[in-house]
Amino acid sequence: xxxxxxxxxxxxxxxxxxxxxxxxxxxxxxxxxxxxxxxxxxxxxxxxxxxxxxxxxxxxxxxxxxxxxxxxxxxxxxxxxxxxxxxxxxxxxxxxxxxxxxxxxxxxxxxxxxxxxxxxxxxxxxxxxxxxxxxxxxxxxxxxxxxxxxxxxxxxxxxxxxxxxxxxxxxxxxxxxxxxxxxxxxxxxxxxxxxxxxxxxxxxxxxxxxxxxxxxxxxxxxxxxxxxxxxxxxxxxxxxxxxxxxxxxxxxxxxxxxxxxxxxxxxxxxxxxxxxxxxxxxxxxxxxxxxxxxxxxxxxxxxxxxxxxxxxxxxxxxxxxxxxxxxxxxxxxx
Amino acid sequence: xxxxxxxxxxxxxxxxxxxxxxxxxxxxxxxxxxxxxxxxxxxxxxxxxxxxxxxxxxxxxxxxxxxxxxxxxxxxxxxxxxxxxxxxxxxxxxxxxxxxxxxxxxxxxxxxxxxxxxxxxxxxxxxxxxxxxxxxxxxxxxxxxxxxxxxxxxxxxxxxxxxxxxxxxxxxxxxxxxxxxxxxxxxxxxxxxxxxxxxxxxxxxxxxxxxxxxxxxxxxxxxx
Numbered sequence: 304x305x306x307x308x309x310x311x312x313x314x315x316x317x318x319x320x321x322x323x324x325x326x327x328x329x330x331x332x333x334x335x336x337x338x339x340x341x342x343x344x345x346x347x348x349x350x351x352x353x354x355x356x357x358x359x360x361x362x363x364x365x366x367x368x369x370x371x372x373x374x375x376x377x378x379x380x381x382x383x384x385x386x387x388x389x390x391x392x393x394x395x396x397x398x399x400x401x402x403x404x405x406x407x408x409x410x411x412x413x414x415x416x417x418x419x420x421x422x423x424x425x426x427x428x429x430x431x432x433x434x435x436x437x438x439x440x441x442x443x444x445x446x447x448x449x450x451x452x453x454x455x456x457x458x459x460x461x462x463x464x465x466x467x468x469x470x471x472x473x474x475x476x477x478x479x480x481x482x483x484x485x486x487x488x489x490x491x492x493x494x495x496x497x498x499x500x501x502x503x504x505x506x507x508x509x510x511x512x513x514x515x516x517x518x519x520x521x522x523x524x525x526x527x528x529x530x531x532x533x534x535x536x537x538x539x540x541x542x543x544x545x546x547x548x549x550x551x552x553x554x555x556x557x558x559x560x561x562x563x564x565x566x567x568x569x570x571x572x573x574x575x576x577x578x579x580x581x582x583x584x585x586x587x588x589x590x591x592x593x594x595x596x597x598x599x600x601x602x603x604x605x606x607x608x609x610x611x612x613x614x615x616x617x618x619x620x621x622x623x624x625x626x627x628x629x630x631x632x633x634x635x636x637x
Numbered sequence: 638x639x640x641x642x643x644x645x646x647x648x649x650x651x652x653x654x655x656x657x658x659x660x661x662x663x664x665x666x667x668x669x670x671x672x673x674x675x676x677x678x679x680x681x682x683x684x685x686x687x688x689x690x691x692x693x694x695x696x697x698x699x700x701x702x703x704x705x706x707x708x709x710x711x712x713x714x715x716x717x718x719x720x721x722x723x724x725x726x727x728x729x730x731x732x733x734x735x736x737x738x739x740x741x742x743x744x745x746x747x748x749x750x751x752x753x754x755x756x757x758x759x760x761x762x763x764x765x766x767x768x769x770x771x772x773x774x775x776x777x778x779x780x781x782x783x784x785x786x787x788x789x790x791x792x793x794x795x796x797x798x799x800x801x802x803x804x805x806x807x808x809x810x811x812x813x814x815x816x817x818x819x820x821x822x823x824x825x826x827x828x829x830x831x832x833x834x835x836x837x838x839x840x841x842x843x844x845x846x847x848x849x850x851x852x853x854x855x856x857x858x859x860x861x
Contacts, residue, residue, distance in 0.1 A: 392799070400810060404817060426801040 518581025
């Protein structure tokens with residue numbers, strides 16, 4: 304280990320460890336097909352990194368594991384029924400367009416997995432959100448034609464207002480992850496474990512996810528109480544928890560928003576960054592075409608943050624100076 | 638002159654003026670052809686008229702006249718297109734009428750044509766149109782192939798294509814990659830001209846800055 308390297312430069316290596324349990328969970332739920340998709344995606348990401356660096360004549364940065372991390376994370380965000388070319392196109396987009404033009408993974412302004420998923424959900428919205436039922440998948444072949452039974456995910460049924468009550472079994476299913484949804488991101492237990500890992504390894508990054516989850520939790524509680532007429536019962540608590548764990552909320556909190564290269568450095572800025580992501584996520588969740596447009600929220604916050612931070616945090620002194628100068632000029636004119 | 642205005646200081650890739658139609662409407666070869674014809678005719682007309690007649694007119698009248706000239710080119714094209722090719726017409730949408738008040742016309746007429754002779758401004762217009770139309774056509778071809786799997790309306794690939802490239806953000810990605818490629822080419826082959834790219838504008842900005850709105854806002858409290 305070189306001494307002059309900062310701790311920030313090992314972010315992807317550390318977070319790749321956190322992906323392993325998610326991959327294992329996906330394999331447990333969907334069989335060999337899950338690991339095949341992850342492998343295809345990772346190999347395609349590494350291959351496109353090598354090709355892109357060859358074209359632009361840069362030094363390759365495969366050893367920082369960022370492209371493998373991006374590929375596997377993207378595969379885990381896709382449904383298990385997705386065809387292989389979806390993973391290939393997604394990871395190629397992530398590396399060739401969202402990462403290499405900006406240099407290394409540590410200088411890219413956007414979270415590349417989020418960018419790739421956003422691109423896929425625009426181009427192939429049918430395949431990207433076709434979540435299979437968990438039980439149907441055990442019998443399917445690893446390679447070849449896809450014969451999954453399509454199920455409705457929690458986010459979709461919440462979107463259509465079809466859920467009025469939740470039983471304890473359904474909540475536990477959602478908690479463990481055996482509900483239709485993205486391959487490795489349905490299990491709330493696992494993602495809470497990842498959050499604890501982040502808390503231990505990188506307490507500063509944990510602030511991002513904490514403020515994001517706080518905003519999202521407030522919204523969930525508020526909306527459920529509003530629907531139920533402000534009654535406090537067991538059912539409302541279950542509904543709040545189900546809403547909290549639905550869709551990409553936990554995935555964003557654990558993986559996408561904690562990405563060190565794109566997030567601000569100081570604690571107050573991190574709190575505001577997470578809260579901004581939470582507000583954007585709520586708006587997109589309520590009013591978007593897609594079932595869950597969480598990746599767009601992350602991209603939007605990534606893009607807006609540098610500009611917003613300039614006005615919120617850095618320009619305070621200069622603003623006061625401007626005002627004083629202006630007042631002086633006004634008085635002297637009189 | 639043509640190499641300087643069209644290639645080295647390409648209107649889209651270096652000066653980045655008027656990229657709205659390129660990013661949004663240039664989704665196929667036919668669309669880009671129509672846009673480039675309209676663009677070059679209106680730009681050449683505008684610059685010639687501006688340098689011939691408008692040198693002593695007030696600025697606020699001049700800008701109106703550019704819009705009228707643009708509209709005079711755009712509206713006949715619109716009626717023709719509506720009659721003969723409705724697919725292209727509907728594909729272009731609002732961006733064809735918007736060409737009537739293209740920011741490119743305004744910038745080049747105000748900053749170049751009004752201060753130079755007719756011959757020079759004609760050459761500037763031709764050079765800019767060649768650069769602009771070249772990029773329009775390249776972007777159109779790339780987006781048609783990547784987005785729809787077609788070229789000039791004919792299928793070339795069995796797959797459907799990535800429909801994201803037909804959207805404005807796809808156009809922006811293509812323009813960004815082209816700009817990077819262009820800069821790399823210029824840095825490699827014409828290294829002596831690399832400083833020209835950094836300046837971005839062919840035109841001198843400091844001379845006419847005093848007439849602009851931003852200048853007035855910037856210096857609102859300055860003592861005289």
